[in-house]
Amino acid sequence: MDPSEVIKQRDIAFHGETPPGMLREAAALLGDADGVLAVSVAAEGAMLRVRYDLRHIGLELLEDALAELGYPLDVGLGARMHRALIYYTEETQRANLGIDYDLLHATQDAFVEHWRQRPHGCRDHRPAHWRRYW
Numbered sequence: 789m790d791p792s793e794v795i796k797q798r799d800i801a802f803h804g805e806t807p808p809g810m811l812r813e814a815a816a817l818l819g820d821a822d823g824v825l826a827v828s829v830a831a832e833g834a835m836l837r838v839r840y841d842l843r844h845i846g847l848e849l850l851e852d853a854l855a856e857l858g859y860p861l862d863v864g865l866g867a868r869m870h871r872a873l874i875y876y877t878e879e880t881q882r883a884n885l886g887i888d889y890d891l892l893h894a895t896q897d898a899f900v901e902h903w904r905q906r907p908h909g910c911r912d913h914r915p916a917h918w919r920r921y922w
Contacts, residue, residue, distance in 0.1 A: 794842040801862035802834040848875045
């Protein structure tokens with residue numbers, strides 16, 4: 789299999805008012821995902837340029853994970869149509885090449901470690917014996 793067939797470079801468009809700090813955070817998050825080769829903040833507009841291996845992860849998984857974590861993706865008609873076309877072509881290409889991966893675990897494994905390190909209020913720092921009441 790020719791590596792150029794499965795290495796993709798795509799732009800992920802964010803809402804126009806996305807702060808640069810949020811873009812850098814999203815780039816760091818995607819950089820830790822399995823199958824992502826490179827991520828950079830594009831010079832023009834609120835976009836990330838992502839290079840990834842289609843055998844491990846697809847654009848749909850990347851964008852779904854970003855949306856689930858609250859990153860504001862571009863929801864304009866043109867952006868949605870462009871995404872749908874890319875999702876379809878990548879899914880078709882994976883099917884033609886016989887590539888199949890577990891969508892649930894691919895998304896979870898990609899972002900679980902980053903979520904653990906991210907500061908949020910979902911942690912209970914009390915010892916385990918203090919949390920058991922029965």
